[in-house]
Amino acid sequence: MSTYVEQFPAEARLVRSAMYTAFVALGLGAAFGLLQVLHRTNVLRVIDSTDYYTILTLHGVLLVLTFTIFFLVAIFTWAITTSLDRPLPDHRFSWTWYGLMTGGTVLAAIPIVGGLIDQIDMSAAVLFTFYAPLQAHWLFYVGLALFVVGTWLAGVDWIRTYLAWRREHPDERIPLPTFMVLTTMGFWYLSSVGVALSVLVFLLPWSLGIFEHVNALLTRTMFWYFGHAVVYFWLMPTYLLWYLLLPKVAGGKLFSDPLARIVFVLFLLLSTPTGIHHQYLDPGIAEGFKYVAMTNTMFLLLPSLLTAFTVVASIEHGARQRGGTGRLRWLGALPWRDPVFTGMALAGVMFAAAGFSGIVNAGLNVNYLVHNTFWVVGHFHLTVGTAVALTFMAASYWFLPQVTGKPLWGRPLALGQVLLWFLGMTFMSNAMHRGGLAGIPRRTAEPQYNFSFEPAIGSVAELDAQVVLGGTLLFLSTVLFLTVVLGTLRGGVDPTRIPANTYAAALSEAEDGPRILDNLRLWVLIAVVLVILAYAFPIAAIVDRSGWLGPGGSPYPQVVWVVEYLVVALALR
Amino acid sequence: MNVHDYEKLWIGLSMVLIVLFIGSITYGSVVAGVVMIDDAADPVDPDALGDHPDFGDPGVTQTGEDTYEVHVVAFHPGFNPDVIEVPANSTVTFHVTSMDVIHSFSIVGTNANSMVIPGEVSSMTVELGAPNRYGIVCNEYCGEFHHLMEGELVVVPEDEFELEADE
Amino acid sequence: MRTAHREIGHDEFDPVGTLTLVIGYFLLLVVLWIFVYFVEFLGRELTVVGVVV
Ligand code: HEM
Numbered sequence: 080m081s082t083y084v085e086q087f088p089a090e091a092r093l094v095r096s097a098m099y100t101a102f103v104a105l106g107l108g109a110a111f112g113l114l115q116v117l118h119r120t121n122v123l124r125v126i127d128s129t130d131y132y133t134i135l136t137l138h139g140v141l142l143v144l145t146f147t148i149f150f151l152v153a154i155f156t157w158a159i160t161t162s163l164d165r166p167l168p169d170h171r172f173s174w175t176w177y178g179l180m181t182g183g184t185v186l187a188a189i190p191i192v193g194g195l196i197d198q199i200d201m202s203a204a205v206l207f208t209f210y211a212p213l214q215a216h217w218l219f220y221v222g223l224a225l226f227v228v229g230t231w232l233a234g235v236d237w238i239r240t241y242l243a244w245r246r247e248h249p250d251e252r253i254p255l256p257t258f259m260v261l262t263t264m265g266f267w268y269l270s271s272v273g274v275a276l277s278v279l280v281f282l283l284p285w286s287l288g289i290f291e292h293v294n295a296l297l298t299r300t301m302f303w304y305f306g307h308a309v310v311y312f313w314l315m316p317t318y319l320l321w322y323l324l325l326p327k328v329a330g331g332k333l334f335s336d337p338l339a340r341i342v343f344v345l346f347l348l349l350s351t352p353t354g355i356h357h358q359y360l361d362p363g364i365a366e367g368f369k370y371v372a373m374t375n376t377m378f379l380l381l382p383s384l385l386t387a388f389t390v391v392a393s394i395e396h397g398a399r400q401r402g403g404t405g406r407l408r409w410l411g412a413l414p415w416r417d418p419v420f421t422g423m424a425l426a427g428v429m430f431a432a433a434g435f436s437g438i439v440n441a442g443l444n445v446n447y448l449v450h451n452t453f454w455v456v457g458h459f460h461l462t463v464g465t466a467v468a469l470t471f472m473a474a475s476y477w478f479l480p481q482v483t484g485k486p487l488w489g490r491p492l493a494l495g496q497v498l499l500w501f502l503g504m505t506f507m508s509n510a511m512h513r514g515g516l517a518g519i520p521r522r523t524a525e526p527q528y529n530f531s532f533e534p535a536i537g538s539v540a541e542l543d544a545q546v547v548l549g550g551t552l553l554f555l556s557t558v559l560f561l562t563v564v565l566g567t568l569r570g571g572v573d574p575t576r577i578p579a580n581t582y583a584a585a586l587s588e589a590e591d592g593p594r595i596l597d598n599l600r601l602w603v604l605i606a607v608v609l610v611i612l613a614y615a616f617p618i619a620a621i622v623d624r625s626g627w628l629g630p631g632g633s634p635y636p637q638v639v640w641v642v643e644y645l646v647v648a649l650a651l652r
Numbered sequence: 653m654n655v656h657d658y659e660k661l662w663i664g665l666s667m668v669l670i671v672l673f674i675g676s677i678t679y680g681s682v683v684a685g686v687v688m689i690d691d692a693a694d695p696v697d698p699d700a701l702g703d704h705p706d707f708g709d710p711g712v713t714q715t716g717e718d719t720y721e722v723h724v725v726a727f728h729p730g731f732n733p734d735v736i737e738v739p740a741n742s743t744v745t746f747h748v749t750s751m752d753v754i755h756s757f758s759i760v761g762t763n764a765n766s767m768v769i770p771g772e773v774s775s776m777t778v779e780l781g782a783p784n785r786y787g788i789v790c791n792e793y794c795g796e797f798h799h800l801m802e803g804e805l806v807v808v809p810e811d812e813f814e815l816e817a818d819e
Numbered sequence: 820m821r822t823a824h825r826e827i828g829h830d831e832f833d834p835v836g837t838l839t840l841v842i843g844y845f846l847l848l849v850v851l852w853i854f855v856y857f858v859e860f861l862g863r864e865l866t867v868v869g870v871v872v
Pocket residue numbers: 108109110112113115116119135136138139142143146147206207208456459460463464465468520521522523524549550551553554557
């Protein structure tokens with residue numbers, strides 16, 4: 080029994096680097112978040128409103144691409160090596176993907192930041208969704224593509240490690256953490272191909288002036304083909320931590336390993352064929368396709384509802400092993416003073432609330448009520464902004480000692496940090512949801528118009544005050560987090576004071592579940608078929624309406640013919 | 653596989669929830685009659701809207717006794733026309749398109765809310781009641797002056813309504 | 820590491836607390852959904868209905 084850095088010193092270095100990159104992105108992103116909050120509410124405007132969108136692009140890109148995905152590769156590298164008990168096969172290869180991801184981020188950031196500096200004739204204020212015909216400098220698209228390729232190679236690294244293990248253990252069940260990584264990567268490859276094609280085939284050539292037009296609806300659809308799956312890409316490492324780390328710190332065992340596998344298989348199958356639910360209010364897409372996306376999305380509730388049960392039951396198991404009793408009194412027996420536990424548990428509570436606002440977003444016609452309003456911003460600050468971000472921060476308090484060999488510094492501060500995040504987000508997100516119901520739009524520097532918004536209860540001033548208060552607390556919480564990280568890094572190495580590198584065992588073990596669960600080839604195949612069913616016809620219809628490059632009579636280059644041929648061939652199968 | 657009885661119960665309840673959600677949404681479509689923005693309108697050429705029979709001269713036209721059509725062109729950062737006047741107790745169909753990037757056409761505080769995509773036309777029909785004024789915003793980021801993009805829908809009493817002469 | 824007070828195996832564990840919590844969540848979802856869907860949404864004016872033209 081020893082720490083991760085003692086078992087895998089080389090991998091620990093990689094995991095550390097990825098985590099530090101994530102933390103830098105988090106710190107910057109939070110600072111921009113505070114700027115946005117103050118600007119929108121007109122409390123303090125330090126930038127021009129025209130620059131607001133550059134700041135918002137940075138906030139989005141740094142937080143939901145850089146912070147989340149760098150943390151993900153750290154967790155997944157840990158999960159693969161720990162659960163297979165073997166190192167990554169080739170460290171040069173590993174650093175290559177890390178380098179591609181970092182280089183891609185920097186290249187994408189250059190033109191965004193360039194937008195703030197008059198002397199630099201570059202800009203990319205296109206937000207993290209980069210809907211054409213808003214155009215970014217070509218470097219932005221190159222950076223994105225490199226970043227995505229980096230994540231693909233990271234996946235190759237994990238798969239190679241798994242295959243090497245498989246050769247030596249032909250009959251064993253896949254260890255659960257590895258199973259989670261592999262299923263997640265399955266849908267990541269499937270979905271990110273869409274955005275990669277959109278960038279490489281359409282947006283990059285267009286930004287270089289090779290095409291004059293692109294089809295705005297087509298590139299938008301290709302973005303959302305990836306855009307729903309990417310939210311599960313953020314969520315899967317979070318679920319991994321809830322299934323594997325949370326029961327352990329609660330003092331219990333994972334309630335059921337086979338159910339965890341079922342959950343991940345469902346995500347593999349359903350993450351991608353649901354993306355059209357972001358386009359309920361788009362013209363040019365038939366209502367039938369939207370209805371299908373809605374039903375697929377509602378079935379995607381099942382794995383999350385199952386997770387709620389499994390995770391809470393695992394925690395309850397811990398509480399009862401710690402001597403907890405009663406119907407609900409056991410809650411008091413949980414280790415609430417442990418920031419790792421409390422942070423993750425509160426993140427879970429907020430995710431339950433987010434579940435509700437997400438169902439409303441997903442509800443086809445009720446989406447008219449909330450689409451692109453502040454409600455949506457409230458929603459995803461509960462999901463990616465808390466369920467994911469707070470879990471990652473809380474888990475860092477466990478991981479940092481593992482990968483550095485240095486005990487956590489400032490435990491009470493860390494506990495205060497997670498509580499502060501919860502409190503701040505309660506204010507900010509609640510006010511955002513309510514503001515959205517009153518019609519306040521998102522992505523707007525000055526939501527102050529000639530008419531006024533009328534919330535059902537309360538006033539806009541009161542909502543603004545809550546947003547500012549919440550945003551400020553969140554920013555302070557981030558500063559506290561970074562303080563604890565730095566404090567820990569400044570400390571000395573002392574592995575004897577660090578818990579061993581293990582994860583939760585299961586009450587109902589892998590062997591209780593059918594073997595077919597581990598048949599990843601089968602699941603990937605079904606996922607591909609579902610994606611073709613969900614997307615071939617909508618894409619064919621969009622292209623049929625306005626062509627690959629949209630209305631406007633542009634040249635038809637060869638490469639596009641190839642893509643067209645493939646899609647039509649698929650559509651006719 | 654051994655699944656605990658409570659968990660089986662929870663799977664059942666989860667299915668009930670899913671059916672409840674899909675059921676109410678279907679009720680909204682079929683019984684309450686809410687329709688989604690769809691592909692009914694033909695695509696247009698965003699570079700040649702000036703030559704378009706309707707978008708070339710956007711605004712309100714009467715199509716029946718109590719029915720009106722409003723053509724709106726969205727551009728960064730505004731709507732043409734920006735003030736839309738229609739009579740109370742009428743049925744109005746908006747047709748909105750964009751001459752540049754993606755926008756939205758969202759009547760604040762109501763369920764009339766649509767993305768506006770160049771090359772496509774968002775058509776939506778609403779039933780108006782008593783005289784009222786509504787703000788209209790673009791809630792999709794469309795460029796550095798996006799926050800200036802707004803309009804107004806003025807529902808005037810029937811007897812005060814006058815169709816602007818089509819020049 | 821904190822030590823578990825007692826070991827509880829698979830067959831002795833009935834997650835009755837979990838069941839209570841998730842049923843509470845179920846009821847909350849139903850109530851909130853009815854409020855947002857039927858009151859906030861269907862109760863509003865200017866709802867998009869079938870295209871007449
Ligand atoms: C200090 C904490 C934070 C504050 C104060 C904050 C504040 C905000 C505000 C006010 C907006 C809306 C801007 C607008 O629509 O005009 C926003 C957007 C957003 N935030 Fe945050 N946020 C914080 C943390 C996070 C975190 C941790 C994440 C994710 C990991 C996140 C992800 C996003 C995303 C994806 C957007 C949407 C960007 C877009 O519309 O393109 N935020 N944030």
